[in-house]
Amino acid sequence: MNQLLIRLMDAQTRWAKPLGDAVHGLLNRIFQSPLRPLKDFLNGTWLGHPIHAAITDVPIGAFTVTVVLDLANQRAAADIALVVGILTMLGAALAGFADYTDTDGTARTRASLHSTLMIVALVIYLVSLAQRAGDPTDRTVPVVLSIVAYLIVLASAYVGGDVVYALGNMVSRHAFAWPSRKWRPLQFDGGDLAALPEGEPARAQVGDDPVVLVRVAGTVHALHETCAHAGGPLAEGRVVDGCIECPWHQSRFRLRDGTVAQGPAVYDQPRYEVRAVDAGGWEARRLS
Numbered sequence: 001m002n003q004l005l006i007r008l009m010d011a012q013t014r015w016a017k018p019l020g021d022a023v024h025g026l027l028n029r030i031f032q033s034p035l036r037p038l039k040d041f042l043n044g045t046w047l048g049h050p051i052h053a054a055i056t057d058v059p060i061g062a063f064t065v066t067v068v069l070d071l072a073n074q075r076a077a078a079d080i081a082l083v084v085g086i087l088t089m090l091g092a093a094l095a096g097f098a099d100y101t102d103t104d105g106t107a108r109t110r111a112s113l114h115s116t117l118m119i120v121a122l123v124i125y126l127v128s129l130a131q132r133a134g135d136p137t138d139r140t141v142p143v144v145l146s147i148v149a150y151l152i153v154l155a156s157a158y159v160g161g162d163v164v165y166a167l168g169n170m171v172s173r174h175a176f177a178w179p180s181r182k183w184r185p186l187q188f189d190g191g192d193l194a195a196l197p198e199g200e201p202a203r204a205q206v207g208d209d210p211v212v213l214v215r216v217a218g219t220v221h222a223l224h225e226t227c228a229h230a231g232g233p234l235a236e237g238r239v240v241d242g243c244i245e246c247p248w249h250q251s252r253f254r255l256r257d258g259t260v261a262q263g264p265a266v267y268d269q270p271r272y273e274v275r276a277v278d279a280g281g282w283e284a285r286r287l288s
Contacts, residue, residue, distance in 0.1 A: 020112030042098035045263035052095035117156035124149035203235035222272035229265035
């Protein structure tokens, strides 16, 4: 069954990809400075958790209540639930569009399908709401419309879940890695770590972990080199205001502790402590 649904989603690539690319470019222009702080807010950078995922349960729950109350002929309560669902759906859409600006490849194409289905459902819900207000005696058409929209929402939610759970969009790239207090040899491609240029990111290796090294005022800071947001190579980024900026989506992490300073990342970057050893080499251990 899952393979059938995947083939069905992939069959929409022909229209979803060009649509997604166009919308992606438009949204990136909209969320440029000075609206970057708003985008970070909608991403959930301040919360440490994606906002879109936290909001979506509210409209789906409200629409579920609408269907149940409609079938129970509780008209006023059903209409209130529908209004709540529409309003929170708009809020979820704003957060989703903020995430969409940093979504690439297959995830963007699936997200385009997801958002298109949600917009279709929203239009049908609005028509249903208008019909409810226009003729309070005959509820057949608005109730049927809300049920049709609800089924579309469920289909869209499946696609959205695939974007997150199957394709890993907005999932921490360090979810299954754990801190270790054990010191391990630090292998630096540039040779002597003491000669590391000031303020220039450099790649190194601590066991199986790639790390990015930056010397600031004589102190060597070390963070995991893979960006927590989408896996970008931080060693290819730049240092800005005491932060390392990812070259892919411009997430920024503070060098001193790995915390997020700018989205779209919502998860902190693992950090390492570095020290010199007597034999002339260097060691590091992961602290977070």
